[in-house]
Amino acid sequence: MRSRTIPLREVHVWELPVRIYHWINALCIVSLCITGYIIGNPPAFMKGTEAYFNFWFGTVRFIHFVSAFLFFFNFIFRIYWGFTGNEFSRWYNFIPLKRCQWKEILDVIKVDVLQVTSKRIDSIGHNSLASLVYFITFLIFLLQCLTGFGMYGAMSSAFLPRLFGWVVPFLGGDMNVRQIHHLLMWGFILFALVHIYLVFYHDYIERRGVTSSMIGGWKFIEEDVIERHENKTEECPKG
Amino acid sequence: MKNQNPTFYEEVRGNGVSRRDFLKFCTTMAAFLGLEASGVAQIAKALQSKPRLPVIWFHFQECTCCSESFIRASHPIVANIVLDKISLDYQETLMAASGFQAEDAYKAVMQKFPGEYIVMVEGSIPTENEAYCCIGGRSALQILREAVQNCKAVVAWGNCASAGCVQAASPNPTGAKPVHKVISGKPVINVQGCPPIADVMAGVVVHLLTFDRIPQLDGLGRPKAFYSRRVHDTCYRRANFDAGLFVESFDDEGAKRGYCLYKMGCKGPVTYNSCGIIKWNDSVSYPIQSGHPCIGCAEAGFWDNGPFYQHLPGVAGFGVETTADKIGVGLGIATAVGIAGHAIVTNIRKHKEIINEPEEGSNVETTKES
Ligand code: HEM
Ligand code: HEM
Ligand code: SF4
Ligand code: SF4
Numbered sequence: 352m353r354s355r356t357i358p359l360r361e362v363h364v365w366e367l368p369v370r371i372y373h374w375i376n377a378l379c380i381v382s383l384c385i386t387g388y389i390i391g392n393p394p395a396f397m398k399g400t401e402a403y404f405n406f407w408f409g410t411v412r413f414i415h416f417v418s419a420f421l422f423f424f425n426f427i428f429r430i431y432w433g434f435t436g437n438e439f440s441r442w443y444n445f446i447p448l449k450r451c452q453w454k455e456i457l458d459v460i461k462v463d464v465l466q467v468t469s470k471r472i473d474s475i476g477h478n479s480l481a482s483l484v485y486f487i488t489f490l491i492f493l494l495q496c497l498t499g500f501g502m503y504g505a506m507s508s509a510f511l512p513r514l515f516g517w518v519v520p521f522l523g524g525d526m527n528v529r530q531i532h533h534l535l536m537w538g539f540i541l542f543a544l545v546h547i548y549l550v551f552y553h554d555y556i557e558r559r560g561v562t563s564s565m566i567g568g569w570k571f572i573e574e575d576v577i578e579r580h581e582n583k584t585e586e587c588p589k590g
Numbered sequence: 591m592k593n594q595n596p597t598f599y600e601e602v603r604g605n606g607v608s609r610r611d612f613l614k615f616c617t618t619m620a621a622f623l624g625l626e627a628s629g630v631a632q633i634a635k636a637l638q639s640k641p642r643l644p645v646i647w648f649h650f651q652e653c654t655c656c657s658e659s660f661i662r663a664s665h666p667i668v669a670n671i672v673l674d675k676i677s678l679d680y681q682e683t684l685m686a687a688s689g690f691q692a693e694d695a696y697k698a699v700m701q702k703f704p705g706e707y708i709v710m711v712e713g714s715i716p717t718e719n720e721a722y723c724c725i726g727g728r729s730a731l732q733i734l735r736e737a738v739q740n741c742k743a744v745v746a747w748g749n750c751a752s753a754g755c756v757q758a759a760s761p762n763p764t765g766a767k768p769v770h771k772v773i774s775g776k777p778v779i780n781v782q783g784c785p786p787i788a789d790v791m792a793g794v795v796v797h798l799l800t801f802d803r804i805p806q807l808d809g810l811g812r813p814k815a816f817y818s819r820r821v822h823d824t825c826y827r828r829a830n831f832d833a834g835l836f837v838e839s840f841d842d843e844g845a846k847r848g849y850c851l852y853k854m855g856c857k858g859p860v861t862y863n864s865c866g867i868i869k870w871n872d873s874v875s876y877p878i879q880s881g882h883p884c885i886g887c888a889e890a891g892f893w894d895n896g897p898f899y900q901h902l903p904g905v906a907g908f909g910v911e912t913t914a915d916k917i918g919v920g921l922g923i924a925t926a927v928g929i930a931g932h933a934i935v936t937n938i939r940k941h942k943e944i945i946n947e948p949e950e951g952s953n954v955e956t957t958k959e960s
Contacts, residue, residue, distance in 0.1 A: 391901065392915065395836040395853060398843060408834035464932075466939045505820055520809035525860035526886065526895045530902055530914065537918030541925050548929045552936065556943055 358574035364439045364476050365568045372429050373565055379422035380539055386415035387536050419499055426492050439476030444589050445486040447479055451587035455479035463552070473576050473586055481549075484542075491538050498522070498532040598799070599638040602667060612637075615667040622793045622868060623805075624815045636800040643799055644707035646696045646737055647681040650730040651723050651757045651766055652713030655785040656747040657683050662871070663788035682725075693726055696737070704740040708798065711744065711751045711769050714758060718765025731772060743804050744769055744778045745794060752780035752811070753890035760894050770811060777804045780811040782863065784887035789868050790816045810890070812862065821884050822858035824866030827851065845881060855899040857886030 365373070389411050397405065433442040447453055459480040461468050472478050477485065500511070501518030502525065522528050554562045564570045579585040596604075602612060613634060620629040649657075661684075687695055699707050711734065716722035720729035738744055746769040749755035757766035770778040781794055794813055797805045805813040822828065830836070830850040837844040837851050850856070861884055865876040878884055883899065886892040895903040897910055904910035905917055937944070 393834060393836060393853065395834075395838050395844070397833075397835055399847075400835065401847075402829035402833040402835055405833035405835065409832035411834075412832075466935055469940075469943065506823065516809065524810075524890050525862075526857070526889060526891070526903065529860055530905075533902055534905070534914045534918070537914065537921060540918065541921055544922070544925050544929065548933070552933070556936070556940055 359571045360574055360577050361569045362475055362572045362577065363437075363568055364564055364570050366437055366440070367568065368428070368432055369436060369440050370565055370568055372425055372432065375421065375425045376429075377543075379418045379425065380543065382418040383415060383422060384536055384539055386411050386418065387533075390415060391533055391536075416503065419496075419503070422492075423496050423500070426489075426496065429489075438590055441590070444477055445482045445489070447483055449587070449589070452479040452482075452589065455587050456483060463556075471573075471576075473579070474589075475570070475572050475576065475580060476589075479587065488542055491535055491542075495532065495535050495539075498528045498535070501528050502532065597638055597641060601642075607667060611667065618789075619793055619796045622789055622815070622864075623797055633796060633800045637796075640799060643795070644699050644703040645681075645710055646699050646707060646741075647710040648712065648725075648730075648734065648737070649682045650711065650713030650715055650734075650750075651764065652748070652750045654683055654712065656712045656750075656791070657681075659785035659788045660747075660791045661788075663792050700737065700740060705742060707741055709734070709737050709741045709744045710747060712747045714750045714754045714766035714768055715772050716757075716764035717767050717772065718763065722764045734769070735773060738773050738776050741776060743798070744773065744776050745798075746770065746778055746780045746811075747791065748786055749782060749784040749887060749890075749892070752782050755784055756893050759891075778811055779804055779807065779813060782810075782812050782817060782888040784892075786888075787816075787864055787868055787870060790864055808862075812888075816864045816868075817862045817888065819862065819864070819867070820859065821861045821863055821865050821878070822856075824864075825858050825878055826866065827878060840881070848881075851878060851881075851883040853901065854883045855897065855901055856883035857889070857892070857895070857898075858884040861886040861889050861892075863888040 393408055393411075397407075432440055433445070438444075447456065455472065455474065456479045458470060459472055459478050462470050462472060463480075476482075497515060497518050500515035501522070504512040504515050504519070505525070507513075519525055519528055522531065550562055550565075554560065559570045559572060561570065576585070580588075599612065603609070613630075616633040616637065617630050620627075620633055623629065625632070647657075682692070685692060685695065713723075713730075715730045715734060717731065720731050723730040725733060746752045750757065750766075751769045754762070754766045754768050757764060758768070768780075770780065779794060781791060783790070790813075793816065794805065797813070797815075805815060808814050808817055810817075822831070825831075827848060827850045830848070831852055835844065835847075835849040836853045837849045838853060839845070840854070852859070856878070858878065865878070865884070869876045869879070885898045886895060889895075897904070900913070902913050904912050905914055908917060
């Protein structure tokens with residue numbers, strides 16, 4: 352048997368609300384990408400029948416809209432949690448306002464992306480590059496909600512979609528809004544590809560249990576990293 | 591000699607229109623404008639009592655299809671709107687005068703009715719070089735700016751005057767701009783379409799006459815009465831859309847059965863117009879009813895949103911045939927290749943970390959047992 356003994360401690364990084372948010376978000380995105388793609392390119396698999404008997408395209412759109420509402424409120428919740436959650440989920444992780452965060456971004460690029468040097472990245476929650484990418488992703492979430500509800504406004508007189516009435520004139524007409532909405536779908540798909548790969552990558556290399564951290568909430572962190580975090584002598588305190 | 595400023599009613603009665611026909615017309619217009627029953631009386635009263643509306647109608651960079659549409663309005667009385675109800679003291683296509691007399695005619699309107707006359711514009715205005723459109727030695731921009739100074743409101747007919755239409759399509763060699771982009775301080779009513787539906791044009795004029803104020807406009811300056819509904823939401827083929835029954839080519843069975851034209855590039859879902867309700871040519875039909883997808887003629891930039899027979903436009907900078915999906919798939923493949931490459935490199939370069947040999951400077955202790 353091969354084993355190793357190293358001083359590790361478990362840290363509760365993702366509280367239950369963050370985990371629930373994450374999986375609702377992931378499911379919504381999968382559902383929205385699939386239904387959205389079908390809305391953009393409906394397969395014409397039915398012939399020789401009358402409209403009276405069918406409603407499948409309407410159902411696909413309905414699923415898109417239900418997922419969209421869920422996605423939207425889930426996202427709003429995450430923003431709220433960025434101000435009340437634990438230190439790893441707070442907003443300041445995501446916006447690199449400090450010099451050391453930019454330094455860490457460079458380090459991550461060198462260590463994990465280009466792999467030209469080897470060095471341990473100390474951050475316990477997200478590393479600074481991951482955080483920045485999540486921040487950009489959040490902006491894309493926002494844009495997708497704006498364009499989505501902007502389009503939805505045309506078919507609803509409900510309060511929420513009406514709040515987005517300014518979007519269509521602002522972006523220069525429905526066609527542009529639709530085009531942006533459709534293009535952004537690919538942003539989501541590319542993000543998911545890279546994101547899932549990187550979760551596997553970090554788990555493989557760092558063995559802090561990052562995959563299961565989004566399930567159980569805990570990560571294994573080296574003791575010295577935790578000590579420095581607690582003494583505030585770490586390289587890049589984010590709070 | 592006739593009354594100097596006869597009312598519209600006097601005019602049409604003089605032309606042999608019966609009172610019954612007159613009231614029918616008022617009712618049709620009230621219906622188009624979405625007014626309640628009392629609106630009929632309001633319109634009838636306005637047309638019987640108010641003097642004609644002084645109008646100056648300019649033609650700039652355009653094809654005259656708006657005028658052509660207007661004079662083909664479904665109700666016979668609408669022809670009288672053009673010729674009598676609004677006094678077309680200056681309308682380059684229809685007026686008898688020419689040369690200096692014509693110029694005098696519109697200057698006279700500006701002097702006689704300051705603050706009352708309406709400026710109606712067909713066509714876009716060149717700004718790249720004003721000389722691209724000159725009338726009587728003056729540029730469109732100069733003429734328009736002077737004319738709107740004392741006007742009551744501006745009506746921008748059609749896509750050209752409302753959004754630039756084909757002249758403003760990429761690369762827009764004349765720097766064509768719609769009316770609302772070159773003037774300020776006056777309300778502009780954008781009566782969209784290429785051309786606008788004749789009855790919509792008539793409806794806007796009747797509204798101006800009856801209520802003495804501009805109709806309610808949407809975010810893009812279009813009268814809500816006619817442009818608040820999507821072609822898609824008023825389309826009689828909509829049931830086929832929801833059922834997922836699509837025309838795949840113009841000669842397939844679906845086309846014969848009248849399936850939805852979404853996959854043929856129908857822009858109904860992104861276009862606001864009254865085609866599905868008022869229809870064209872005396873409400874005989876409209877493009878979708880005739881089996882052709884909507885090309886979105888009532889929307890800004892519709893020429894650049896082509897090809898007409900494709901659901902989404904090409905992506906700017908990638909060519910017209912390149913849709914968002916082609917780019918997306920390309921990037922997806924590139925990303926997958928990148929990921930595979932990165933995974934391979936990782937296994938080579940990070941070999942030490944993966945088998946967990948202690949690294950220099952790290953305090954990881956490793957024990958190996960077997
Ligand atoms: C469509 C699929 C997915 C999307 C859109 C997605 C999105 C996200 C987002 C936005 C975050 C930032 C969370 C926050 O702090 O609020 C995140 C973090 C995370 N996700 Fe996902 N995720 C997806 C799938 C997955 C999967 C399949 C796994 C694991 C098997 C996973 C594991 C994680 C982990 C471990 C983190 C924390 C990352 C870190 O600490 O660096 N995700 N994800
Ligand atoms: C992950 C997020 C989302 C993705 C990937 C996505 C994707 C798509 C795609 C690809 C289309 C087809 C566009 C076309 O080619 O015509 C679409 C349509 C649409 N989406 Fe989304 N969408 C997302 C979120 C939303 C949200 C939050 C809303 C808000 C209500 C929304 C509302 C709509 C509407 C109204 C349409 C037009 C449907 C129609 O007219 O038939 N989407 N979406
Ligand atoms: S034909 Fe066009 S407007 Fe009519 S339902 Fe289909 S997509 Fe909509
Ligand atoms: S169906 Fe569409 S393209 Fe055709 S006239 Fe109406 S708005 Fe214009």
